[in-house]
Amino acid sequence: MRAVICGAGIAGLALAGRLHNVLGWEVVVLEKAPCPRTEGYMIDFFGPGYDAAxxxxxxxxxxxxxxxxxxxxxxxxxxRCRARLDYERFARSQDGRLLSIMRPDLELALRERLSFAVGLRFGVGPASIAPSPYGIRVTLTDGATLDADLLVGADGLHSTVRAMVFGEEQRCVRHLGYHTAAFTFDDPQVHAELGDRFCLTDTVDRQMGLYALRDGQVAAFAVHRSADPRRPEDARAALRREYGSLGWLVPRALAACPPHARVYYDQVAQTDLPSWSRGRVVLVGDACQAVSLLAGQGASLAIAGAYVLADQLVGARRVEDALHGYERLWRPIIRDRQRAARRTARWFVPDSARRLRVRHAALRFAGLPGASRLAGISPAGRRRPFLRQLATVPA
Structure with a gap:
């Protein structure tokens, strides 16, 4: 059996490894970007993705x-510190099964674990998709063609596969009223001041976070309210415009912000479509299950969703049956996380000084029922069911 996976991000790489290592499939991974992504932000990695990893x-x-x-x-x-969350307490809430890791580093670990037998091609993507006697025929942007038993769209929120097979993006993506950005820069003074803390501005309608990286660089993460889902032509100019009024270390971060091409910038959104598969084409990761950064589990859910899909392919008589089984098991989990994220959105970036004060109180009582939801930075949604309740095939 052969699979073509479009997208060399977290979901695509996790699925590629699982299909090849456990099922023995021939796998080709296509990535339209010319090289692995280096832009991204720090994530708290826990939950079902931790179990899958x-x-x-x-x-x-x-x-x-x-x-x-x-x-x-x-x-x-x-x-001056206005509120804080002790990460040891956060880790205890997850039974110690919590890691803080840069998103590009998570991709690196998955990529380096791939067998050399898995074909990984950068700078190429799908140009057209059509049925074939073998299942699916994919014509690539370089003119080559690939026949496969399964085509997977793991190409993110703005999925090309989804647009070609399931419909235009406007019908599938729900803008939540925020934009987000991430970049890295060099500043020894800022690096020293941050230490091992994740520091965020205590501000209304917009928030910038900074943390020190092991290579001496500083990573910046930003999120602000915006009713317009369109991304700006110049991300650096947009960041300086949106965050230029903030104090503390923000002016130094903005002054060191790299050019547009080296800034990750996107809308904060969720995906919602009637079906995740059509024939032998299926979606994984943000292409079908984006919960948004408000939920705090996107990377974890991407790996876990890929794990469940591969598990279903092991036991199914037909590929199509496996795709339906994957969606039946996994969609309720995603719906729960999406609902939780929408409920906590107003606390993630408070829109008033009053809500800032409420968040301060919630952080002081973190660990009590309901407090983490008001804090806006803790896990959203139920922790159950664990991955082992959904998947049956051992590593």
Missing amino acids: EAMGVLPWLEELSYPVSEAAFLDDHG
Whole structure:
């Protein structure tokens, strides 16, 4: 059996490894970007994706690449701490099964664990998709063709496969009223001041977070309210315009912000479509299950969803049956996370000074029922069911 996976991000790489290592499939991964992505932000990795990473044997690599974080601290324009969340308490809420890792490093660990037998091609993507006697024929942007038993769209929120097979993006993507961005820069003074803390501005309608990386660089993460889903032509100019009024270390970060091409910038959105598969074409990751950064589990759910899909393919008589089984099991989990994210959105980036004060109180009582939801930075949605309740095939 042969699979073509479009998208060399977290979901695509996890699925490629699982299909080849467990099912023995021939796998080709296509990525339209010319090289692996280096832009991205720090994520809290926990939940079903953590379970899947452990089952796949990749967890030791993730632990090696992870960062020790002592706390998340909310600072005012003068650098004074207004509220904090102790990460040890956060980790205990997940039974210690929590890692803080840069998204590009998570992709790196998955990519390096791929067998050399898995074809990984950068700078090429699908130009057209059609049925064939073998299942699916994919014509590539370089003119080549591939026949496969299964085509997977793992190409993110703005999926090309989804647009070709399931319909235009406007029908599938729900803008949540925010934009987000991430970039890295060099500043030894900022690096030293941050230490092992994840520091965020304690501000209304917009928020920038900074944290120190092991190579001496500083990573910046930003999110602000915006009713317009369109991405700006110049991300750096947009960031300076939106965050230029903030104090503390933000002016230094904006002054060091790299050009547009080196800034990750996108809308904050969720995907919602009637079906995740059509024939032998299926979607995984953000292409069908984007929960948004408000839910805090996108990377974890991407790996876990790929794991469940591969598990279904092991036991099914027909590929199509496996695709339906994957959606039947996994869609309720995604719906739950999406609903939880929408409920907590107003606390993630408070729209008033009053809501900032409520968030301060929630952080002081973190660990009590309901407090983490008001804090807007803790896990959203139910922790159950665990991955082992959905998947049956061992690593």
